[in-house]
Amino acid sequence: MKKLRLSLWISAVVILVLVGTVFVSTSRAGYETASFELVKKDGPFEIRDYEPHLVVSTPMKGGEQNGSFGRLFKYISGENASEQKIAMTTPVFMPASGEGTPGEMQFVVPADVAKAGAPAPADSSVKLSTMSGGKYAVIRYSGRSGAEDRAAKLVELRERIAKEGLESVGDPVYAGYDPPWTPGPMRRNEVLLKLK
Numbered sequence: 001m002k003k004l005r006l007s008l009w010i011s012a013v014v015i016l017v018l019v020g021t022v023f024v025s026t027s028r029a030g031y032e033t034a035s036f037e038l039v040k041k042d043g044p045f046e047i048r049d050y051e052p053h054l055v056v057s058t059p060m061k062g063g064e065q066n067g068s069f070g071r072l073f074k075y076i077s078g079e080n081a082s083e084q085k086i087a088m089t090t091p092v093f094m095p096a097s098g099e100g101t102p103g104e105m106q107f108v109v110p111a112d113v114a115k116a117g118a119p120a121p122a123d124s125s126v127k128l129s130t131m132s133g134g135k136y137a138v139i140r141y142s143g144r145s146g147a148e149d150r151a152a153k154l155v156e157l158r159e160r161i162a163k164e165g166l167e168s169v170g171d172p173v174y175a176g177y178d179p180p181w182t183p184g185p186m187r188r189n190e191v192l193l194k195l196k
Helices: 002-027 068-076 111-116 147-165
Strands: 038-042 045-050 053-059 094-095 106-107 127-131 134-140 168-178 191-196
Touching: 053 068, 053 191, 134 147, 134 168, 147 168, 147 191
Parallel strands: none
Antiparallel strands: 038 045, 045 134, 053 106, 053 127, 094 106, 094 168, 134 191, 168 191
16 A cells, blocks of 8 residues: 555656646747757757847846846836737846846847837836847856856856867856746746857
8 A cells, every 4th residue: 555655746746747747848948049040050059140139128236136027027017108018028138147237137028029119117227228139159058057057157167268279258147048037947048149
């Protein structure tokens, strides 16, 4: 009887893990993503050509979120001049901690909303702007993306850019694609540097 209970318990755990894995792996699939043309791919390294795209942004102090995500989420939840709900998109762009100016967290505005005219933010610390287009070098990685992970991936990206005979301009930008409940190994993160 104990073996049967143990077997049932193990089966239930396996099923929950499988269902959770499917849910997490498909949770980002329902979101519109900033569009780009893939120029080159070699493992986790990519070169992408982005068109300029409309973003809603808010300041981050010293690379810390300090409520930045919440302010942007309120905007897309209807705290804007039109009280319009706007679909969440991926990725969330964030500045590199400790590099250059404090920077801003950015949500990409869905293409249909941008085309129709995005509503003005109700919060004065939130603004609409355009993220510049152009070629970007990117390294993709998984995990929780702490400060040490981001720093290591930035070094890896800079080394790869040099190896390719390319040059970057400006500060790095980090991109996160997953909801906060996504387990670390299943998370998609990126570091991007604009190319000359």
